[in-house]
Structure formats: structure tokens, C-alpha cells
Amino acid sequence: MNAKKVLSIQNLTKTFGEKTILNAINLDVYQGQIIGYIGPNGAGKSTTVKIMLGLLEEYEGEIEIFGQRIAKQDPTYKGRIGYVPENAEIYDNLTAYEYLHFIGELYGMETNIIEKKIYQLMELLDLKYAINKRIAGFSKGMKQKILIIASLLHNPDLLFLDEPLSGLDANSVMIVKEILDQLAQQGKTIFYSSHIMEVVEKISNRIILLNNGEIVADGSFEDLKKQNKEGSLEQIFNELTGFSEHTELASSFVSVIEDGDRG
Template structure:
């Protein structure tokens, strides 16, 4: 068991019909690290996360969470993690409070501890006075917030988030960013997938960029800039160059120029 790494991926691959969705991925995430996982649509981000959380069996390789193999000891490993997908499945006929109590019972959280945590997170995301309403009456953003509360309620050691800011208003997104930073400072490990490059650049300790199932860049912002030989480059610049997005950016710039000429 490693005392340094919260997540250890070794030779992790997933093959569909002869095509590799994820190709022999080796990756170590330190305890307390906020790690950003980036890539174009279809690059292999969600497939990787599902293998890491025990939802999708790898074709080859292993995943360890705090030293526990998630496929050899799934129950023990899953006690330590929480996973919030980009489109969380909720129970529409439960109220917000009932949903959180259900999650609390699954993880056997003591009642006093549960009440304190639930109230804290509900207030943080502005749901405290709506927690008695049925989830089916919630907006998309509110559903995302109650799902976040459910993911955090048992104080997971490792938190997997797939596009967590989708549907959140700016205030809630800022609260989430602040919360994630605090959690990592206390020792929680956060693995976050996002398309919002500004969030990744400002928040994450390290970033990994995946394309066509292969990790093509890995490191801190300083290390990524050094690797590209561009000291002032933003994460967006680096990402677009590595993933072949320069043509899209040039097209957007051209359209902006044409719009200015029209005005």
C-alpha cells in the first residue's frame, strides 16, 4: 500500500470491438491533490472515471484507491470514494432531506454527524429551505446541488467529479471551487473532469490531458508551459494546440472579426 498516492492506475485499458477507448494508462494521484482531467469529447475521460470508480471493468490493468484494488475489494474501496457523474441519477419522489438521509444510512453515518453535515452543505449550496420539497420539482441546477451534497455527506477520502459545474449558477460554482480547495487542503483527493479550462487552470494542482485514449500531457501549469516552450501560455492555448483545436480557435477569431466589421 502506498502512503503517498490516493489513486494508482497501472496499465489501465478499455477496448470496445477492437478499438481502444483508453490505452494502457499509468497515472498516480497524490493524497490531497486536486487533479484536473481534460480532453475533447470522446477522448476517454468518462470511460477512465468509470473504471476508476468500479462502474466499468477494465480490459487490462488495475485501479487502487488508497492502496485498495477497486476490483479485488470493491466494497472496501467504495467506502472511501464518492462519484458524481455529469448527469446524476436521483430519486424524484424523495425530498432533498430524504435523499440525503438515504445516502447517510448507506454509509452508516451517526445521526448527529449526519444532521450537522447535511445542514452545512444544504446551506452552502442554497438548498436548506428547499430540502423539504420533492426532487422532481427541482431545476437542473438544484438537482446538481443536491447530488453534490449527497456525494460529500460521508466525507469521502477520494472524490470523483465529472463536469460538476454544469447547471450551477456562478455563486454556487464559486462555492464549489472554494469547497474543493478546502477539502484538498484537509487531505481529501479530488479527481475532476471539466471542459471549463479556466476552472482547471485556477484550481488544479496538476492537469492531465487525454486524447484518443492516451494521456498526451501531464503536470503543473508551469511544467505544461515548459513542455510547450511557452512561458505565458494559458491552459486553453496548451489544450487547443495539443488536441488539434487551433483550427477551431482561428475560425472563432475570424467570425469575431467579421462581426466587428459588420458593426
């Protein structure tokens, strides 16, 4: 592969007490890839990302980001990373402008560039009218747009997105998906984690499935289809994670709902 290696994980293992969350993970990620990073709840997805972001320590193995070993505690690599967590803590007593300006300053951006980008990006995402309003009064979708802008304001080379489309309307979803595609074409690398398999299937050029702390699938959607009997990503997901009770559980759930009406 000619693309530049952005991220390298070797034998990454993480335990909490006696429970192993990640079991000897090995992974190389290259420039321009959109990684669909998926797995059941508790599979280790968020743990992997938090370790790479320097939010979790005391792990075994080696991680290099942009050729730099993160164990050296040199935080400079973080300036090239953007992050949208699934459940973000946002300073909602600030206005949108104040919050984004604060984020820009944290990344060492020049004031005039911060201000220019804030106005332009908020206008493009149809938020210009709310630029000086407090985030506390924003809808979930509006807050999500602010988080997306905050993650991209400093033009990062590596982007971690956890359920980034949550709360967005259909038009905004199309815009964000196109943004991610164009960023990848420009050489940005994107980790995309979501439980919405249809989106992961369409947006990713590489899919990594984690189950019980181990990588059980790694390849393009077409690669995964060739290796497994099932067709859609959701079906492949269920096959590889051993989950096949959804139809039976749904039937039981509906039966309980209807039970009172029969009486």
C-alpha cells in the same frame, strides 16, 4: 514525494469491440492533489473514472485505490469515495431530505449524524427552504447543489467530479471552488473533469490531458506552459490535441447565419 499514494494505475487498457478507448495508461495520484483531468470528447476520461468506481469491468492492467486492488471485487474502498457524474440519475420524486438521508444510509452513516449534516450543509448552500420539497421541482443549479452535498456527506478521501459547477450561479461557483481548495489542504484528493479550461487552470495543482486514450501531458499549469508554445490552458489543450480549426469553423458558422439576411 512525501505525500501518501492514493491511487495507482498500471498499463490500464480498455477496448470496446475493436476500438481502443484507453491505451496502457500509467498514473500515480497522491494525497492532497487536485487533478484537472481533461481531454476531448471520447478521449477516455469518463471510462477511466467508471473503471476506478467499479462501474466498468473487463479491462487490462492493475488499479489500486488506497492500497487495495479493485480487481478483487472488495467494495469497501468505495466507502471512501465521492462522485458527482456529469449526467446524474437522481430520485427526483423524493424530497431533498429523503434523498440525502438515503445516500447517507448507503454509506453506513449514523442517523443523527446524517440529519445534522443535511440541515447544516443545505443551509450553507442556501437550500434550507427546500429541504422538504420534492427534487422534481428544483432548478438545475439546485439539483447540482444536492449532488455536491451527496458526494461529500460521508466525508470521502477521494472525490471524482465531472462538470460539478454546471448550472451554479456565480456565488455558488466561488463557494464550491473554495470548498475544494480547503478539502485538498486537509489531504483530500480530487479528480476534477471539465470542459471549462479557465476553471481547470485555476483550481488544479496538477493537470492530466488525455487524447486518443493516452496521457499526452501531466504536470502543473506552469509545467505545461514551459513545455508548450501556447499560453492559456485552452491554447495548450488545442495544441496538444491538434485542434486548430476553431476560428475557421466559427467564421463559417457566422457566414451561414448572415447568409439569409444578405439575400
